[in-house]
């Protein structure tokens with residue numbers, strides 16, 4: 001087949017793919033007030049707000065704000081086998097360490113590698129200096145409960161916790177995907193770290209297409225299991241949590257990242273004021289038509305239930 005750029009552009013327009021400039025100009029700038037950004041850019045603040053709103057989040061074990069607190073943290077964590085270290089203002093999985101066990105005084109990371117206390121301290125010190133953080137300013141480090149993902153996804157994730165991203169526009173969930181960690185992504189579910197993105201059909205909560213880097217995929221590259229047609233447990237709860245979290249954030253256009261713990265159920269990991277656009281590729285569908293459908297509503301529904309019901313009715317895969 002001969003590559004025809006006009007045909008490609010026409011098809012992209014038809015499926016309503018939103019590009020980065022359009023996302024910023026028409027949605028992020030228009031619907032997200034700057035004063036609310038700290039609520040989502042600071043993971044500590046997001047956690048506090050979520051607790052105030054009765055939304056589930058992983059338990060906070062410790063916060064490190066100053067260099068001299070680093071040494072004390074080992075004692076605080078001595079009874080914890082597993083935990084996650086993350087910069088409060090990090091993004092894209094940078095600086096996150098998923099610790100899954102110990103060997104003597106060493107810590108074992110999700111990728112299997114052992115880390116000495118010194119290396120651990122060095123990582124924390126880098127994180128405090130802002131190495132992994134938005135804007136590069138000094139940061140705080142959170143240490144929290146390590147989510148144990150629901151075993152239904154054991155076959156399709158490699159040593160890590162998949163997360164479910166739901167984009168919510170003016171309180172209405174508009175598109176979702178599940179991100180599956182791979183060997184490459186070191187326990188993290190960020191696409192830029194090498195995780196796979198798999199689209200989710202909003203009415204049914206079933207997975208559809210997948211993308212790994214720029215490639216469409218049907219199987220997990222490490223486990224070779226099919227990633228299509230999986231049913232996400234607690235789908236309605238997840239949609240409700242996303243809609244409620246968007247209310248709490250005050251942002252009109254927001255990505256809500258949720259994980260499913262096998263014992264504790266769904267939990268919010270973080271919110272994002274500039275959610276990436278690869279979700280469209282993972283779904284084989286653009287965001288534009290859905291966003292416009294919400295903009296065209298004569299009146300927005302007041303309750304999260306009504307909004308979730310609307311989205312499940314109108315935003316199917318086809």
Ligand SMILES: Nc1ncnc2c1ncn2[C@@H]1O[C@H](COP(=O)(O)OP(=O)(O)O)[C@@H](O)[C@H]1O
Pocket residue numbers: 058084086090091092093094096098144145146147148160161162163181187188189190257269270
């Ligand atoms: N508490 C946790 N338990 C298990 N895995 C986690 C936890 N927190 C983060 N992760 C893993 O790291 C990834 C990135 O974490 P996240 O909080 O979303 O930060 P970022 O802003 O860097 O994306 C998640 O998608 C998940 O795979």
Ligand SMILES: [Mg+2]
Pocket residue numbers: 092093190257270
């Ligand atoms: Mg994230």
